[in-house]
Amino acid sequence: MGDDVKADLRAGRVADTEEKILRAATRLFREHGYAGTTLTAVAAQARVGARTVYVRFGTKAVLLKRVVDVALVGDTAPVDVQGRSWFVLAGSAPALAERIDAMARGVREMMARAGDLLAVVLEAAPVEPDLEQAAQAGREATRDNMRLFWTRADDDGLLPAGRDIDWLTETSAILTSAETYLLGTRMNHWSPEEYEQWLNNTLTRLVTV
Known part of the structure; x- marks a missing residue:
């Protein structure tokens, strides 16, 4: 598999993961507000590792x-x-x-x-x-x-x-x-x-x- 193909696959996985996180965060912010939403809860809703959310966004404010x-x-x-x-x-x-x-x-x-x-x-x-x-x-x-x-x-x-x-x-x-x-x-x-x-x-x- 060529490097370009591998890069495209990685980019696709990154985009898919971000979409899952954003969908989960959108739902939780709407349902529970800012104080009632945590990055850990977003990760669980998105079915990704908590570290993935923290590494990608860093803070709840950045995610919102x-x-x-x-x-x-x-x-x-x-x-x-x-x-x-x-x-x-x-x-x-x-x-x-x-x-x-x-x-x-x-x-x-x-x-x-x-x-x-x-x-x-x-x-x-x-x-x-x-x-x-x-x-x-x-x-x-x-x-x-x-x-x-x-x-x-x-x-x-x-x-x-x-x-x-x-x-x-x-x-x-x-x-x-x-x-x-x-x-x-x-x-x-x-x-x-x-x-x-x-x-x-x-x-x-x-x-x-």
């Missing part, structure tokens, strides 16, 4: 961060939000309404997959500096994504003249944040689809009213 990152984009491929097809459509569709539709749908899909896990992060962040840092990085990434969204729309002549890109960015970053999604689903009992409709309507009103 990886779980959230995968849930947000939907898979383990090394493609960030800006490279995902829905975000590309949100920055390139010919009409602003189509772009807002794509943005609202994409954010809803992310939150439906990861909202409950993001809630675990927010609850643990006050006592876990790594998670607080990750939460803040997520907020900043959301703001950067929304700035790119509005800047592209403005460059393509789809926004009314004189719209304040800074204000649109800051306002829509709050609208699309995990905290807002969680507030809407918990306080207003919105379904993910109702959140998407609210977000679509609100983003539209930002530039049409």
